[in-house]
Amino acid sequence: MGLIQLDGRGKRNPEFSLETNGALIYLAPLADGKVLASTTTLTDERLPPIVRMVPDRTAGKVGLSNLSVRARAGSGAQTLIVGYITANGSTSVLARGAGPALGGFGVPDPLADPSLTFFQGPTALAQNQDWSAGTDAGALASAATRVGAFAFAPDSRDAALLASAPAGAYTLQVGSSGASSGVALAELYLTSDPPTSLQSPRIINFSVRTQVGTGADALIAGFTVAGPNTRKLLIRAIGPSLASFGVTGTLADPQLTLFRGNLPIGENDQWGSYETPYGGIYEATRVAGAFALPPTSKDAALIANLPPGGYTVRVTGVGDTTGVALLEVYELP
Secondary structure (H helix, E strand, O other): OOOOOEOOOOOEOOOEEEEEOOEEEEEEEOOOOOEEEEEEEOOOOOOOOOEEEEEOOOOOOOEEEEEEEEEEEOOHHHOEEEEEEEEOOOEEEEEEEEOHHHHOOOOOOEOOOEEEEEEEOOEEEEEEEOHHHOOOHHHHHHHHHHHOOOOOOOOOOOEEEEEEEOOEEEEEEEEEOOOOOEEEEEEEEEOOOOOOOOOOOEEEEEEEEEEEOOHHHOEEEEEEEEOOOOEEEEEEEEOHHHHHHOOOOEOOOEEEEEEEOOEEEEEEEOHHHOOOOOHHHHHHHHHHOOOOOOOOOOOEEEEEEEOOEEEEEEEEEHHHOOEEEEEEEEEEO
């Protein structure tokens, strides 16, 4: 620790942060001469010790950015599905499906050969398997460096692609190229100009649908709220209500926990107990354009007012139950 870069006037350089033990630590001087360290834990707490200077890419941005989701993925119903919605114009993204690379961080049973497909509705717009096998390997490596993502080995079977698309709803699917399953990490980074106002092209919502297990197979999603202002979010973990959409094998009683670093800052099990009456969640659901939940369902939801920084949401089943769940994060006005 104690590593900080100063500019020519002796002030903190806002373009850099310290990364150590799989956490981003943003350093800021206080008026009394002390230093405030704000920690953002990455999605796997077992990452080996790493210390390096990385660009602080939240400065000047607003809204949601830099989504990562760790979950068990496979084929068919075990496909890891990440959806997101953009507004106010075209955006460009780097999408990645990491499997073998996770083994280097000590993650057990990583997905051996992930495939990655980028959809708009039912239409596949781009697909990748074995990221370095195509002609755009150099562009993918450069984009990963630019956004601060960890590097893939040149011959790894991890997947990655670059995509540009107008405002709308899109889906990333991370599956297995074979019949096997394993732990995968889906990542989404904005590579276009960072949004500097609420009218800029930006991400306003993301969702994840996958099989939720126990222990290392819990659903873990990380995201960044870019500043300078606090943002109000609706976060939901849907299990039993998915049955009305024809989804089978749903998580009967999901619970969600919101973390900043290693500190739990919000949790819910059975959204109807969040407040009485249910007006806050009902109204937030309506404003966000999300589908309504039955008042007595065992789905989970909460509203959070979050200052700029990195956050993690963990979804598990009450009593170590397992099943398919949908995690949603909506930006509210």
